[in-house]
Amino acid sequence: MSGTIELDRDGKTLVIGFPYREDLVEEVRALPSRRFDRGSKTWRVPIAHAELVVATFMKHGFEVSGDVSGVLAGTGGAPAPAAEPVADAEPDTSAGMTISQLNERARAALRSAFPKRVKVVGEVVDFEKTRGRSHLFFRLVEKSGERMAATVDVALFERTAKQILPTIEKRGLTLRDGIEIMVEAKVDLYPANGRFQLIIEDIHPEFTLGKLALSREQILAELRKAGLAERNKLLPWPRPALRIGVLASPTSDGWNDFLREIESSRIGFDISLFPVKVQGDELESTMLEGLEWFAEHAAHFDALCIIRGGGSRTDLAWFDNRSIAFAVAEHPLKVLCGIGHERDVSVLDEISSSMKTPTATAAFLVHEIRATGEELRATTRRLADLTRERIATERELLAETGAGLRRAVHGRMVREHAMLGAAASRLATATGHRIERERRSLDDAFRRAVRAVRVRLDRERARIDTADTRRRLLDPTAVVRRGYTIVRDASGKIVTDVSALKTGDTIDVAFRDGRARSRVEQVHRDTEKES
Known part of the structure; x- marks a missing residue:
């Protein structure tokens, strides 16, 4: 409070009091017929100027007493001075x-x-x-x-x-x-x-409410035309929905009610709050920013809640916003809307899953998790029962199959044993016959081999005899015995041609009855034989 405006005890004067401020002093000095009372350090203005005084200082946060309010409303204070007659007695304006x-x-x-x-x-x-x-x-x-x-x-x-x-x-x-x-x-x-x-x-409230309703219907008509009015509503509810995004004012009762309901459930929700304005000029920009953020991070959330406490229909009309409505309708996350009371309906209530109040929204989330848990437990019980029944059935089938298998194996073993005995008998008989055949075949082969070896030995013996005869005929010793000699050079090599000798060579001459070492005195080649 910057100051006060009160009615003096005389009922004719307004008393204006405030701590010294130069700007306020300038304001009061602009008032007609004002005067400063040094004793009380207040300003005094005739009551006739009450409207001007109030209008001037209300914008500075001055407190107006009830007496002054009564004067302004025409219910208290001294009667205002009569206005100068206009139609009946116009003043002399010749001087202006x-x-x-x-x-x-x-x-x-x-x-x-x-x-x-x-x-x-x-x-x-x-x-x-x-x-x-x-x-x-x-x-x-x-x-x-x-x-x-x-x-x-x-x-x-x-x-x-x-x-x-x-x-x-x-x-x-x-x-x-x-x-x-x-x-x-x-x-x-x-x-x-x-x-x-x-x-x-x-x-007239019906005028404003009618305008708001018309605006709401216009937005809904646009959404229907674009085929978006039911889009978010028809998104399937994710189960389990534990990762919850929230658009709300962190200082609002609605957020506190929502959080209280969630915490009292003792369920492990993962709640992420994006702070927004829930009324006023900043509502649209902050709400759109929050919707965009959750859309970009939709993979990390199961559902999105828009929370606001109660209020009048005009308070909730901030949410009847075309841009926000389209952003919600096209949002990838399932949207729960809890922005009013039971009797209040906004555009967002029409196009998303409306839970009416923040508490109801939280209660729905809790109910869904508990319902999901109960369904899971029931399914588990049914699965366990079915499993036990299936195990019992399979055990019976297994026992029957085992008994049948044992009978089949025994029968098969008997048959196979008989077949094996018959096969062994046949094998023994066939083996005896085969051995006999092979023995006869081996004897025949042996006899043929003996005959072949004898023939081969005879041939080889004849060949050897022939070779021996030739050897004897060609033996140098035999030649020497017939009167011939064998000449060898110094290295012991037999000399067969006179050209292999030269004058002075030492030669060894073998005779029938001995050897003689000689030296070549002269080499004479028989040219007639060469020609």
Whole structure:
């Protein structure tokens, strides 16, 4: 709180008090008929300028007393000075009008032109700057596309606000910047500064809620046309869903309710929170950023939850956003939406799996895991029963097969034994016959071999005799005995040709009865024989 605005005990003067600030001093000095009281160190302004005083200092966070609020609402304080008559007795303006006279005449003309309350439609701007104060001052604007075409200042005084705001909130409408509203208001002008404004006396929530519903239906119609309205809803539910992504405000009650329900289940969920704004101008950008992040990392998650605590329909209308709706509809993860209460429905509720509240969303996750666990246990029990039955059946079959196999083996062994005996008998008989045949064949072969060897021996003996005869005939000793001699050179080699000798060679001459060593005196070649 920067300062206070109170009504003096005389009921005619406003008392403005605040710690010294140069900018506030400049503001108060601009007020008409202001004076500074040194004793109390406060500023005093006639009550006739109450509206101007409140409008000037409310934007600085001043606290307005109940008496002053009553004066503004027309229920307390001294009666305001009568306005100068305009139509009946116009002042002498030959010397020029004062600003006050001009503003009063303009005010009277304005009230005459708008004697009754008027209905005005516009988008709320700057409401958040005065939220929480006794008197609410903001603007209504008319837009042409994204351009501001016209604007008007509005005032919602405390007494009226206490009557209107609870009523419209019960209908689902909470005033905030950015929504379009229809008000019933008096058209007025502050004489002190000539500012034209509307004094709100009523607000029609059905207008705003109807506009929001129309906007929601337009987005849904686009999704249906694109074939996306049911896409995310039809994604199969992953089992088990333990890796959960969450888009929520980490400081919100909705997130705490969700987390409390998850933790109380004592199930090993892996929860990953991506912090987002759940209302206001930053909702769209943070929500789209979170949706994109989870889409890029979809392989690491089973499902995605969008969490927000309760609120009015206008609070939840932040989620009726085309870009967010398309991002959710096309998201690769199954999306659970828990952003309101049982009676509230947003676009996201229509296109995803709506769980209504954060607690209900967490309870659904817990229920699905427990249901999956129970199904798994039931399946395990059924599998165990089937396994036992199958084992018993197979054991019986195995016993029957074993008995049959033993009988078959015994029969086969008997048959094979008989066959083996017969084969052995046949083999013995065949072997005896074969041995006899082979013996006869061997005897025949032996006799043939003996005959062949004898013939061969006879041939070889004749050949040897012939060779011996030739040897004897060619034996040099026999030649020598017939009167011939054998001449050998110094190396013992027989000399058969005179050309092998030369004068002076030593030769050995073998005779029938001995040997003689001779030296060649002369070599004479018989040329007649050569010719």
